[in-house]
Structures are given as C-alpha cells and as structure tokens.
Amino acid sequence: MKAIVNVYLKQGVLDPQGKAAHHALESLGFHGIEDVRIGKQIVIKLDSMSKEEAITKVKEMSETLLANTVIEDYDIEIVQ
Amino acid sequence: MKAIVNVYLKQGVLDPQGKAAHHALESLGFHGIEDVRIGKQIVIKLDSMSKEEAITKVKEMSETLLANTVIEDYDIEIVQ
Numbered sequence: 588m589k590a591i592v593n594v595y596l597k598q599g600v601l602d603p604q605g606k607a608a609h610h611a612l613e614s615l616g617f618h619g620i621e622d623v624r625i626g627k628q629i630v631i632k633l634d635s636m637s638k639e640e641a642i643t644k645v646k647e648m649s650e651t652l653l654a655n656t657v658i659e660d661y662d663i664e665i666v667q
Numbered sequence: 668m669k670a671i672v673n674v675y676l677k678q679g680v681l682d683p684q685g686k687a688a689h690h691a692l693e694s695l696g697f698h699g700i701e702d703v704r705i706g707k708q709i710v711i712k713l714d715s716m717s718k719e720e721a722i723t724k725v726k727e728m729s730e731t732l733l734a735n736t737v738i739e740d741y742d743i744e745i746v747q
Contacts, residue, residue, distance in 0.1 A: 605709075611732055615731060619714040619724075621712035621713065621714060622712040623711050624709075626709075627707065629706075630675070630704045633699055634701060644699075652688065652692060653688070
C-alpha cells in the first residue's frame with residue numbers, strides 16, 4: 588500500500604523557490620507562464636492495512652512531521 | 668490552465684531526505700512504514716493554450732530546468 592502526501596504552501600504565502608524557477612524559465616525563453624509554485628511530494632510505502640486506517644495514520648504523520656500546518660496545506664492520496 | 672510536474676528520484680538513487688523522514692516518523696512512534704521517498708511537486712499556471720501544446724512546453728521545461736534527468740524522473744499532469 589502506498590500513500591502520496593502532497594505538501595504545498597498556503598495561498599498567499601510567498602514562495603521564493605517557485606519565483607526563482609519562474610524567472611529562470613523566462614530567462615530560458617519560456618513565455619506564457621503566469622505562476623510557478625513548488626511543493627513536496629512524499630511517497631510512503633506502508634505495510635498492508637485498511638484504506639481507512641492508512642488515511643488516519645498518514646494524516647497524523649502529516650500533522651506531526653511532514654507538513655508545517657502554519658504555512659502549508661497537504662492532501663493525501665492512497666494508491667494500490 | 669495548470670500543469671503539475673512531479674519530480675522524483677529514480678529507483679536505486681539514495682534518498683537521504685526520505686530516510687531522515689522515515690527515521691523521524693519511527694522515532695515518533697509510527698510503525699508499519701516500509702519506505703519514504705521525497706520528491707518535488709511543481710505547479711505551473713500557464714496562459715491558455717491547447718493541452719498538446721502545454722504538454723510539449725512543460726516537457727521541455729522539465730528536461731531543461733525542473734528535473735535533473737541523470738538522477739530524477741518526472742511525470743506531467745495537465746488540469747483544467
């Protein structure tokens with residue numbers, strides 16, 4: 588069983604890494620970009636358990652360690 | 668139009684950031700984790716264009732700047 592946690596900055600929080608990538612892309616000749624934002628994708632391989640159990644567990648992991656909920660949001664996807 | 672690029676280390680490439688998160692989660696009392704790998708999720712807002720055009724453009728961006736294709740793989744998803 589695999590859980591994918593996408594952690595991204597909340598709307599309104601400045602993203603300097605994204606801004607840098609945006610400028611770099613433009614200076615490389617890519618146009619028509621409105622905005623770039625960079626987050627983390629965390630893939631967690633879990634021992635077999637029910638989907639509900641996995642969601643509860645991974646949510647707790649996200650709140651405790653994976654996301655800084657003051658400035659970041661996250662979503663969880665369970666695959667397999 | 669929004670493109671999501673997930674950039675992750677190729678299989679076999681050591682992921683020290685993922686290993687650190689794995690150990691931290693275990694020391695916090697989370698068990699039943701087999702593996703943790705951490706990648707990047709890049710969200711690019713694009714001016715309106717066709718889906719095909721967007722895919723071609725974002726693929727070029729990924730190859731040029733967003734992913735280090737020696738050690739990283741990526742996948743592209745177009746939404747909206």
